[in-house]
Amino acid sequence: MIEPRYAKSFASDNHAGAHPAVMDAVAAANTGDAPAYGDDEWTAALQDRLRDEFGAHAAGFVVLNGTGANMLSLSMMMTRRYEAIICPESAHIATHETGASERVLGVKLVTVPTPDGRLTPDDVTARLGGRGNISEVQPKVVSISEVTELGTCYTPDQIAALAEVAHDNGMLLHMDGARLANAAAFLGCSLRALTTDAGVDVLSFGGSKNGGLVGEAVVVLRPDLADAAPYLRRQTLQLGSKMRYISAQLTALLTDDLWRKNATQANTMAKRLADGVSDLPGLDIRYPVESNAIFATLPPDTIPTLQSQYLFHTWHAPTNTVRWMTAFNTTPTEIDTFTTTIRQTLKP
Amino acid sequence: MIEPRYAKSFASDNHAGAHPAVMDAVAAANTGDAPAYGDDEWTAALQDRLRDEFGAHAAGFVVLNGTGANMLSLSMMMTRRYEAIICPESAHIATHETGASERVLGVKLVTVPTPDGRLTPDDVTARLGGRGNISEVQPKVVSISEVTELGTCYTPDQIAALAEVAHDNGMLLHMDGARLANAAAFLGCSLRALTTDAGVDVLSFGGSKNGGLVGEAVVVLRPDLADAAPYLRRQTLQLGSKMRYISAQLTALLTDDLWRKNATQANTMAKRLADGVSDLPGLDIRYPVESNAIFATLPPDTIPTLQSQYLFHTWHAPTNTVRWMTAFNTTPTEIDTFTTTIRQTLKP
Amino acid sequence: MIEPRYAKSFASDNHAGAHPAVMDAVAAANTGDAPAYGDDEWTAALQDRLRDEFGAHAAGFVVLNGTGANMLSLSMMMTRRYEAIICPESAHIATHETGASERVLGVKLVTVPTPDGRLTPDDVTARLGGRGNISEVQPKVVSISEVTELGTCYTPDQIAALAEVAHDNGMLLHMDGARLANAAAFLGCSLRALTTDAGVDVLSFGGSKNGGLVGEAVVVLRPDLADAAPYLRRQTLQLGSKMRYISAQLTALLTDDLWRKNATQANTMAKRLADGVSDLPGLDIRYPVESNAIFATLPPDTIPTLQSQYLFHTWHAPTNTVRWMTAFNTTPTEIDTFTTTIRQTLKP
């Protein structure tokens, strides 16, 4: 019997286990033979649920992880070898995918410094000066993350403004939605309000950070882009053979708003943690806490003390900034115990 | 409640469900928080099991699917942009990965026609004529599949001979082991006899076709190749975040020789099917049945009749060749019923 | 003063020097300042000449070498990452470009064995069985070489038949025209008859093998493909800065049918050589001599004897096959002397 090493991790929502309803759905899918590669009943059912959430034109493609979701999404949005992607410097595709965009897709990321992970329409237009210059890459996609990698959220209006500037300039809007559920929970809106209604063209909907075991969905909102997706999914190494087991998980999350309940719990716990420590001298919360992540600057000597008791990552060593993340399974008691530990450790 | 559409599929071992022990292992892994990306106890336990099977130098890397396993394996074996891979024309990497080798890896496959999916040392040496010619790609990897895509097996001696010719010519030997378990079961040997002891350098060990839900392992048998693997796994979109759920499956298959029991059952059922139909006039079994696949040429008008009752694929339409596959969960009764159906359908 | 090492090379038409008219054109272009990257008067003049030869819709793009011409041509014809190219096994893009198609373009070449380097419509249709199968690459381009790498020529009708099968199946026809001039000279037809009128979509027109110093032209016959070409030319490393010096060479070759005179001389000399040796016992001419190349099988011991006196390449060592090439500057006397040497060397 394997026992986990940590009572509680605040390192990542990937450290949480799977939600019981997700586990039940996987077990229920294990019945008899079923066609592979998505031609099964569970994947068909997921398509229905995705259309319910994202609109009748939504086409869903189950993939295996978040980086895969991004690469598949972007690969279908770009058809010319000299097209480029405009994204924030902090974008996951720019920082933590080991150069997959450049190596697997072959595209240049035109990265934009931002104060809090959010791109603005002006950021985009300022990168269009090379339009028509044959020596420069030609931006074709604007890529944003909702929630951003710094824990902040775009409002529906902010997304719509980006979609408008993208479309007005012959570009498409991509959303890395690894934590899209957390954004919708924070903003109190539907998934559709942040995506389809705001003009997003292709997005990913994260399952694993929301209580799944494995698997994400790419949702294509422009039917003309979807034809290529099945080929690209195979080629980008994202086609699961026994897809039913992944589809069943995503369907479970999309049933009875489980995704929202899970995300709300995670967000609420992050807020509770932030509220419990924000007054501490020497502790500085760097970005608005709008999801399930807190970025905090701490006195440097307190970091190893805390890390000896709780698992969490140093985000940026030069500034002594750490990241604390909550998940669907984080409890108020866990937060309160952690809060007490932090307060005692930082006590002058 | 979703019901499967087919009573029985003979289309692929991917159509079978997951083995109950695999399901149990996944459920047991769902306890508390655990580090992501492989720094968990379940993945550590899998490493132990892989070393038991493949030797003390074996380094295992959990990946998400078979194409991903191949791309990760090959990417770590090749360091120069002009290196190439010698493989049979029938290799999965050459035929059914939508050009991932060329697009994701950027390498040329030097493909060799074979009578039954098996490469020979002479096939390899005959492709080395361009050594040192700067206008030609330089073979660096010999890639074989065990079981082959045509259902045949290499013996340990045949693999050792290929390893020798590869190594003698400065090349490495890669094995796509999506159905390695079936080969070891057919040949009555250990996994190690077909890999480590035969001189294989990097291989994949298939989980999903052997009773898993999702996930495979890449096993690196040359320590100097393993350093790059973690970076390459992330970049080739094969790094699962909640890895414990995949590692637990593979460990379950590697416990108490479950992999061999599952493979033996599949192989035995294929043999039973072949034995039951091979005397039929108009039916021609194309390759030796050495695993869980049968390739049969049928009278053309009988194919749609049979496909209306059972799910299976036409493998090569111009020659009226179909593929029938069995799996760990195929029963003698299912085989016998299918045999009867075939016999009746082909009755003159 | 550097002196050449060989009195005469029969190894390649690349070994010939530059035609005096080409040299004069380069010298004449060296007058004052001129815009770089093709915005100069000499490149404008070349465009006019190319339109004269290939039709009003032809758009020309000067590039730096033959492999670059092929990569630029193919890159503009393919917009999806899973598209593939059907070509003969003997195609230069498949054999002698060090894997540039796979590495630089990222595409799979679906290669077809042929008796003499020529593809047929049936060869093409036989490779379309995977249409719509998401696990297989999807052919988008049929690529032929005129003259082929084995010295044979397609007739206008043969090219038109390939264009028809390509277009009927949603594909495009590419022509590697490194020796297009030799084909038109052999067939006694215009460049246009072999390209525009036959339905070719994109082709290269070789300059260096026809008496130039450096540089080729890509000619785009479908206006919708041309927009991307300037970006792709820069990206594929084929944009010459002082383009006037290359454009001037190509214009010289296209003036007063110099290209045809040069090609005719080369072809005639190859025919003279073939006629002079074809009756020799032990010498077997492998392919019809339809251009400026002769492929001959010789008694193995005679090859080094001849190579000690004349520079030429062994084409295929296992069959003792050599290649002899002539060029625009080959003279009857040179052929007759070489013929005599061969006859004496092979004398029983």
Place this chain on the structure above:
Amino acid sequence: MIEPRYAKSFASDNHAGAHPAVMDAVAAANTGDAPAYGDDEWTAALQDRLRDEFGAHAAGFVVLNGTGANMLSLSMMMTRRYEAIICPESAHIATHETGASERVLGVKLVTVPTPDGRLTPDDVTARLGGRGNISEVQPKVVSISEVTELGTCYTPDQIAALAEVAHDNGMLLHMDGARLANAAAFLGCSLRALTTDAGVDVLSFGGSKNGGLVGEAVVVLRPDLADAAPYLRRQTLQLGSKMRYISAQLTALLTDDLWRKNATQANTMAKRLADGVSDLPGLDIRYPVESNAIFATLPPDTIPTLQSQYLFHTWHAPTNTVRWMTAFNTTPTEIDTFTTTIRQTLKP
């Protein structure tokens, strides 16, 4: 007879013609047959000259243009798919090669903002925080341009300091030397002092901007890197067939220090122009004039007036910054006439 459209261009040193000695060398190389692809006497002679300048271990590779030189250089320096390049934001490889680094090489450029195009050792070390993090690319090459794209020069000591920090961290130092001659002329030092002696590993030596027609040289200063270069040159579309004509040009430039004379003339003329206009109200010279380029901010309405008389590029429209370049053939009279025109146009 084609006449150039502009009396004088200040847009680029690529707009100048070829130096008469270069033309003579090309003409002299046009004698008889010679082996292709670099196995000729002219290329052997160039190798000797390169060794004279760069040291006995220098291996030269003739290529076709500057972007090709960069891609070949970088491709031989990087063997792992997850390696990255640290370079200034203003680097040609980052800004004006239409994404070739990302598309052709597949690498991420880690770009650094700089005040004047020059990277510092601290810039490099600050980008090494992700060493060993498998989610981040791993820097392998530091790439600098000498002269920089902003017309400034690194001193030998500055280059040596970058080489030291690169080598101390397991990286290599690459130099884009499209205008290396101008730097050596400005600094009054040898080519070797800026390269071999300073610890550069691979560099390009620009021919076309120094009075050549076409062609550059890649110079490899670490013998262990050179083995791969011939294959990579072919694959990166940079192998010229009739190489003698390019080698002869480069040899001409490297004979009797013609490269230094040409560069000195260009630099002197740029200095003369800068001196003649730097006192003008409303005109601001943005970077130290250390080569043959001047970047000047002008009153916006004066730019079109000047551009109607002289060809030059607007470098950065939002700040009304133009670039003026001189070349080996620029005369004092041309500078003085241009200076007068500028002064009159900017007169209040």
